[in-house]
Amino acid sequence: MAPTGALGHLSLALGAAVAALGSLLFIAWKLYFRDVNDSSVGWRGRWEQQLARELGRSIPNGDKPHPCEFQVLVLGLDGAGKSSILHYVSNSEAKRCIFPTQGFNFVQLQDSGLQVDLLEVGGSQNLRFYWNQYLSKAHILVFVVDAADIPRLPTARQELHCLLAEDAQLPLIVLANKQDKKDALSVAELHNELALNTLNDQREFFLLPTSATYAGLATANSVLHLKNLLIKLLAQI
Numbered sequence: 001m002a003p004t005g006a007l008g009h010l011s012l013a014l015g016a017a018v019a020a021l022g023s024l025l026f027i028a029w030k031l032y033f034r035d036v037n038d039s040s041v042g043w044r045g046r047w048e049q050q051l052a053r054e055l056g057r058s059i060p061n062g063d064k065p066h067p068c069e070f071q072v073l074v075l076g077l078d079g080a081g082k083s084s085i086l087h088y089v090s091n092s093e094a095k096r097c098i099f100p101t102q103g104f105n106f107v108q109l110q111d112s113g114l115q116v117d118l119l120e121v122g123g124s125q126n127l128r129f130y131w132n133q134y135l136s137k138a139h140i141l142v143f144v145v146d147a148a149d150i151p152r153l154p155t156a157r158q159e160l161h162c163l164l165a166e167d168a169q170l171p172l173i174v175l176a177n178k179q180d181k182k183d184a185l186s187v188a189e190l191h192n193e194l195a196l197n198t199l200n201d202q203r204e205f206f207l208l209p210t211s212a213t214y215a216g217l218a219t220a221n222s223v224l225h226l227k228n229l230l231i232k233l234l235a236q237i
Contacts (some may be wrong), residue, residue, distance in 0.1 A: 069115045070234045073134050075143030075163065077156050078123035079179040084212035085144055088119055088223045095214070104125070111231050118142075128159060132166050140171045140233060142226070145194070146182040147176040147209075157194045166200070171204040171233060179221045180211040204233070 059144055076082050084098045092152040105120040121131055141163065145156050164172065176190045185193065187209050196210070199205055206229060211221040 001091055007223070024159050039207075041230065044168075053076045068113060068234075069117065070139045070229060072116060072118045072140045072202070073135050073138035074118055074120040074142045074144065075159075076175075076177075077124050077146070077149075077152060078161065079149070080123060080144040080146045080156075080177075081212045082123065082144045085142075085175065085177065085210065085223055086118055088208075088212055088214070088217060089118070089227050092217060095227055098140050109227065109230075113236060114231060114234055116230060116234060131159075131163060135163065135170065139237060140173060140230065142173045142175065142230075144175045145190060146178050147179040147190055148178045148187070150183075152191045153185075153190075160194060161198075168200060169202050172199070172204045173229065174209065174224065175208055175210045175212045175223075175226065177212055179209045180213055180219075182206055 001002055025194050033073055061085060074082050074086065078100055079222050086105055086107045087095060087098055090109060101120055107118050109116040121127055121134060136137065143160050176187050191207055196207065208225060209221045210223050211219055217224065
């Protein structure tokens with residue numbers, strides 16, 4: 001049996017490898033989006049048309065001005081619902097099963113002349129070590145909490161406040177997710193559990209209830225409120 005110290009080094013090494021691979025995939029994905037032709041023909045054209053229909057507007061013909069680019073970092077413990085949030089923010093189609101992210105996940109939104117890249121980093125313990133490395137390029141931090149996972153709220157609180165200590169002014173959106181569950185904490189209860197009253201006045205902060213399910217798209221807890229909020233905040237930067 002390998003000694004505990006060796007296992008710890010092995011875990012960090014594997015985590016670093018996953019993080020490095022995820023970074024390369026993220027860069028490759030961004031290059032793909034930038035290099036693909038901007039016409040309405042092909043996969044990207046169909047993707048833009050679908051997104052335009054969701055936002056209730058049409059895509060103009062001809063050349064489009066290059067949008068302002070922003071990055072949104074989406075973090076939270078494993079199982080909080082981050083992948084579901086990203087899916088239903090960018091896609092209104094139902095999905096029977098959304099698997100947890102093991103490394104990185106990325107979606108892109110375009111609206112009102114803004115290009116918004118949402119990067120999700122997995123929430124497993126070995127990947128949390130690398131979270132703060134992505135803060136410097138983020139314009140907004142979205143922290144997703146499973147409001148029904150009461151036993152792990154202290155861990156979520158600790159991880160969140162460690163992130164906030166790295167940047168005193170980064171805008172923060174906390175999502176009280178899984179409001180569709182009967183034992184989920186309310187926004188007010190989660191505000192207390194996460195000690196959000198300790199946030200400084202310099203930080204722009206929002207706490208939203210969400211239900212990242214297909215049925216939830218038609219409710220007051222829809223993740224579409226997150227998309228609208230992101231566009232409004234980023235348009236002010």
